[in-house]
Amino acid sequence: MSGIREVFPVEAGGFTTAGEASATIKQILKKLGVDAGVVRRVAVASYEVELNLIIHSLGGELLLHVDDHRVRITSQDRGPGIPDIDLAMREGYSTASEDARSLGFGAGMGLPNMKRNADQFAITSDPGVGTCIQMDFNI
Amino acid sequence: MPKTYHSVRLEKERCRGCTTCLKRCPTEAIRVWDGRAHILDERCIDCGECINVCPYHAKVATTDALSSISRFPYRIALPAPTLYGQFRGVACIDDILTGLLHLGFDAVFEVARGADIVSKAIMDALRHKTLPKPLISAACPAIVRLIQVRFPDLIDHIVDIRQPMEVAALVAKREFCQANDVPEDQVGCFFITPCPAKVTAIRNPIGHELSALDGAISILEIYGMLSAKIRKPMPTEKLATSTLFGVGWAKGGGECAALHAENSLAVGGIEHVIRVLEEMENNKLSDLEYFEGQACIGGCVGGALTFENSYIAKNAIRKLMAPMPDLSPDVAVDTKYLRNYPLYNTLPILPSSIMRLDEDIGEAMRKLEQIETITKTLPGYDCGACGSPTCHALAEDMALGFAGEMDCIHKLKGRLQDMAQQMLEISHTPRTPRAK
Numbered sequence: 357m358s359g360i361r362e363v364f365p366v367e368a369g370g371f372t373t374a375g376e377a378s379a380t381i382k383q384i385l386k387k388l389g390v391d392a393g394v395v396r397r398v399a400v401a402s403y404e405v406e407l408n409l410i411i412h413s414l415g416g417e418l419l420l421h422v423d424d425h426r427v428r429i430t431s432q433d434r435g436p437g438i439p440d441i442d443l444a445m446r447e448g449y450s451t452a453s454e455d456a457r458s459l460g461f462g463a464g465m466g467l468p469n470m471k472r473n474a475d476q477f478a479i480t481s482d483p484g485v486g487t488c489i490q491m492d493f494n495i
Numbered sequence: 496m497p498k499t500y501h502s503v504r505l506e507k508e509r510c511r512g513c514t515t516c517l518k519r520c521p522t523e524a525i526r527v528w529d530g531r532a533h534i535l536d537e538r539c540i541d542c543g544e545c546i547n548v549c550p551y552h553a554k555v556a557t558t559d560a561l562s563s564i565s566r567f568p569y570r571i572a573l574p575a576p577t578l579y580g581q582f583r584g585v586a587c588i589d590d591i592l593t594g595l596l597h598l599g600f601d602a603v604f605e606v607a608r609g610a611d612i613v614s615k616a617i618m619d620a621l622r623h624k625t626l627p628k629p630l631i632s633a634a635c636p637a638i639v640r641l642i643q644v645r646f647p648d649l650i651d652h653i654v655d656i657r658q659p660m661e662v663a664a665l666v667a668k669r670e671f672c673q674a675n676d677v678p679e680d681q682v683g684c685f686f687i688t689p690c691p692a693k694v695t696a697i698r699n700p701i702g703h704e705l706s707a708l709d710g711a712i713s714i715l716e717i718y719g720m721l722s723a724k725i726r727k728p729m730p731t732e733k734l735a736t737s738t739l740f741g742v743g744w745a746k747g748g749g750e751c752a753a754l755h756a757e758n759s760l761a762v763g764g765i766e767h768v769i770r771v772l773e774e775m776e777n778n779k780l781s782d783l784e785y786f787e788g789q790a791c792i793g794g795c796v797g798g799a800l801t802f803e804n805s806y807i808a809k810n811a812i813r814k815l816m817a818p819m820p821d822l823s824p825d826v827a828v829d830t831k832y833l834r835n836y837p838l839y840n841t842l843p844i845l846p847s848s849i850m851r852l853d854e855d856i857g858e859a860m861r862k863l864e865q866i867e868t869i870t871k872t873l874p875g876y877d878c879g880a881c882g883s884p885t886c887h888a889l890a891e892d893m894a895l896g897f898a899g900e901m902d903c904i905h906k907l908k909g910r911l912q913d914m915a916q917q918m919l920e921i922s923h924t925p926r927t928p929r930a931k
């Protein structure tokens with residue numbers, strides 16, 4: 357079966373709309389009756405991934421795909437890519453600008469939290485091309 | 496499905512179907528069908544927002560009449576501390592409590608004292624238990640219901656201790672019966688309420704079985720009579736026993752202050768609370784220890800059944816609190832109250848399933864897809880003329896079978912224009928010449 361597919365474009369630097377894509381994702385999952393604990397984990401991970409697109413990327417999109425056994429969130433952006441993924445995955449590691457830090461971002465916990473909350477987590481990045489993150493949550 | 500009890504209801508004759516309330520309902524629980532508002536029972540959280548905004552006063556709250564206290568041989572009044580802020584120029588709480596005795600009650604027991612006990616119990620829990628962060632206050636039943644309906648994933652953050660009014664009623668009844676040697680069923684405990692949410696919570700308690708209260712009388716109902724009593728010179732009895740912190744629960748932030756929780760956040764107004772709960776779902780507030788969310792702006796002083804403007808009431812309460820000794824509930828309340836009364840929830844707080852489109856996820860997905868398809872055909876004005884709060888809500892109503900496409904007046908207009916065009920074309924079509 358095909359299930360639900362939704363695409364949410366996310367703009368680089370779009371702080372005024374920050375969190376809207378993940379809020380909509382959350383709402384869709386609640387309407388589908390996905391278990392509250394799963395919704396919570398998706399909420400946390402998709403918020404983090406959305407903010408990374410806004411803060412660190414040149415723009416991209418989030419994809420939601422739900423079928424009857426899992427929720428999949430895919431993030432795809434247009435660069436700049438992550439040169440050292442192992443480093444980026446470390447707790448506390450952040451290259452966030454002073455501006456982003458002054459808004460309360462840049463704790464360096466986003467990627468580790470995504471990994472912790474998702475049942476499956478995969479990240480690939482091509483410097484100069486873009487980063488792709490895929491997270492699965494079993495339902 | 497049994498009809499759920501709600502204090503908030505519609506006075507049909509007064510409703511003009513104006514759609515004001517439709518737009519303001521935080522759970523999209525109102526529809527306007529056939530020119531009148533309807534409340535969807537399963538969604539309503541009794542926050543009172545529609546009572547506040549209805550220009551025709553067609554939304555009302557069911558409460559008990561003062562005369563209903565005569566059902567019981569002995570009656571105890573349990574005023575919400577919000578009551579204290581309703582009277583201008585009253586310098587002491589005892590005046591108000593004495594006034595209540597003159598309305599036909601045999602005793603008064605301050606809900607502020609219940610708040611003191613609950614404060615101590617929460618402080619105790621914060622110290623000794625590992626709890627999810629932040630812990631969410633259970634004081635405002637509208638917010639607890641909001642979480643059940645819209646944020647079920649936050650249910651385990653809610654404090655599992657009964658509300659001040661319940662605790663006050665438990666203590667009031669037992670102490671009255673012991674002091675006067677009367678059986679419990681002879682004593683009626685009546686909450687003097689600032690809002691419909693509390694009335695509903697008494698009828699349908701959340702987290703425990705039966706309420707310890709026997710009724711709820713609105714502040715508005717007794718306001719006139721009580722202020723007349725208070726203004727008449729009378730010997731004032733010494734009745735007030737709560738701490739200033741218990742009294743402070745009436746205003747937004749009062750609970751956090753009572754808990755002496757450094758790292759806490761108090762938010763009033765349901766829309767603001769919703770935004771903060773969204774953040775909490777994203778784990779953005781996990782460094783916070785305590786969250787006090789209240790449906791009403793300014794806290795319970797802003798309740799739909801109060802008389803005084805909430806800012807003025809807040810100030811009046813602040814003035815009453817000023818001369819009181821700075822004694823924390825933690826010190827003031829004897830630990831025996833924590834041991835001797837059933838303060839803790841005995842039933843789980845369950846998520847409401849009303850927001851889900853179908854029991855079966857496959858079917859829910861099909862409906863969701865249908866909703867998205869329908870939404871694309873609607874104009875997106877969110878005008879409310881169809882009787883659903885937004886175009887998206889109409890699409891949902893259509894998918895669930897509660898509404899039809901022609902409920903959208905813009906679609907209807909388009910259809911009529913097409914039909915008019917067709918009629919015009921028909922009238923211009925030359926008659927087929929008859930065969931000679």
Ligand SMILES: Nc1ncnc2c1ncn2[C@@H]1O[C@H](COP(=O)(O)OP(=O)(O)O)[C@@H](O)[C@H]1O
Binds near residue numbers: 412435449
């Ligand atoms: N989509 C992305 N594009 C480029 N760099 C990224 C992206 N997502 C994460 N990063 C890099 O990984 C680092 C760690 O990310 P994260 O753990 O979310 O912490 P934070 O966002 O607080 O910096 C970021 O500082 C950034 O250098």
Ligand code: SF4
Binds near residue numbers: 541693796798799
């Ligand atoms: S804030 Fe207070 S008055 Fe308003 S609904 Fe909640 S409990 Fe009632």
Ligand SMILES: [Mg+2]
Binds near residue numbers: 408466
């Ligand atoms: Mg991040």
